[in-house]
Amino acid sequence: MAIVVGTASAKPGTLTRGELRVGCMADGSPIRLPVFIASGVKDGPTVWLEGCIHGEEYGGAASIIEFMRSLDPNVLNGTIIGVPVANPASFNFRSRVSSIDGQNLNRIFPGSLGGSHSFQLAAVIGEQLEAHADYLIDLHSGGIGAEVPFYAIYKDDGGEVAQRSKDLAKRIGVDTIWRTPDAREAGGTVTAEALRRNIPSVTVECGGGTFTEQHLQDYLTSIHGFMQAVGVLSGEAPVQKQYTIISGGSFVHNREGGLFVPACKVGDILPQGAPIGRLVDLFGETVEQIDNPYPDSYIAALRCRFYPTHAGEICAEAIPVERREGL
Numbered sequence: 001m002a003i004v005v006g007t008a009s010a011k012p013g014t015l016t017r018g019e020l021r022v023g024c025m026a027d028g029s030p031i032r033l034p035v036f037i038a039s040g041v042k043d044g045p046t047v048w049l050e051g052c053i054h055g056e057e058y059g060g061a062a063s064i065i066e067f068m069r070s071l072d073p074n075v076l077n078g079t080i081i082g083v084p085v086a087n088p089a090s091f092n093f094r095s096r097v098s099s100i101d102g103q104n105l106n107r108i109f110p111g112s113l114g115g116s117h118s119f120q121l122a123a124v125i126g127e128q129l130e131a132h133a134d135y136l137i138d139l140h141s142g143g144i145g146a147e148v149p150f151y152a153i154y155k156d157d158g159g160e161v162a163q164r165s166k167d168l169a170k171r172i173g174v175d176t177i178w179r180t181p182d183a184r185e186a187g188g189t190v191t192a193e194a195l196r197r198n199i200p201s202v203t204v205e206c207g208g209g210t211f212t213e214q215h216l217q218d219y220l221t222s223i224h225g226f227m228q229a230v231g232v233l234s235g236e237a238p239v240q241k242q243y244t245i246i247s248g249g250s251f252v253h254n255r256e257g258g259l260f261v262p263a264c265k266v267g268d269i270l271p272q273g274a275p276i277g278r279l280v281d282l283f284g285e286t287v288e289q290i291d292n293p294y295p296d297s298y299i300a301a302l303r304c305r306f307y308p309t310h311a312g313e314i315c316a317e318a319i320p321v322e323r324r325e326g327l
């Protein structure tokens with residue numbers, strides 16, 4: 001039986017493409033998500049693979065395009081639905097938030113068909129997940145003005161689906177996993193929505209700033225690993241000797257504006273009080289020193305070097321190490 005998403009319809013053994021209409025501009029131009037569907041000849045689960053829910057995080061889109069175009073549906077056990085850009089109104093303006101209503105799509109799930117554009121989009125994505133997805137893999141980066149290390153995030157409510165998400169996060173080629181139990185921070189994300197719908201999911205974080213060959217390879221490693229771990233692709237997903245579980249902590253917001261000068265690298269683990277970076281004004285004077293406010297913390301995001309930064313933006317993420325464990 002063909003799987004249908006918008007105008008994309010895939011019979012077993014085919015790789016097809018189409019579009020899913022999710023809204024409309026004032027001039028009548030439709031807002032559409034690009035959709036690849038690779039449908040295997042053998043039965044198996046359906047994975048929803050999406051990028052650019054934050055439109056400026058375009059490395060995910062590039063990687064999904066590369067991955068989907070390289071697929072041979074004849075070797076798949078199940079189906080992969082690839083959506084390179086899940087938020088066109090954010091992507092078109094290379095912005096983290098929507099150009100139509102200013103919303104951060106990844107904070108407003110489950111959305112509402114009675115709300116503004118981003119709320120409607122969230123509701124449509126939720127409907128699609130409910131209709132098709134057995135698993136979700138959601139690609140993010142630091143965007144244009146920040147960088148992140150290659151790591152995974154999963155939402156933890158203590159249940160079986162969350163445990164499955166964690167097991168999958170361990171099979172995508174990373175050794176650091178952010179466990180987010182806090183519903184206030186995590187509740188409006190697409191992966192929290194997936195959890196509410198009993199769909200195991202993993203967020204992949206990788207790169208930012210420019211999109212390097214290494215970023216592409218890391219994203220592809222994570223996608224391949226995930227597909228192997230759920231059985232859609234054959235072969236053994238990567239395993240690490242040890243995993244660092246991080247949790248708690250938060251975004252670090254600066255109080256002054258200026259150019260951000262980092263004092264550490266993404267992926268560093270800093271003791272409490274260690275310098276993360278500083279802001280210098282346009283005369284080169286330091287106007288704010290940013291130190292790690294938490295105990296031994298993984299630097300999960302960092303503003304790009306000398307990137308212009310307003311007060312109140314996110315200059316870093318510092319996430320304390322919770323524990324280390326095996327598979």
Ligand SMILES: [Zn+2]
Pocket residue numbers: 054057140141
């Ligand atoms: Zn993001």
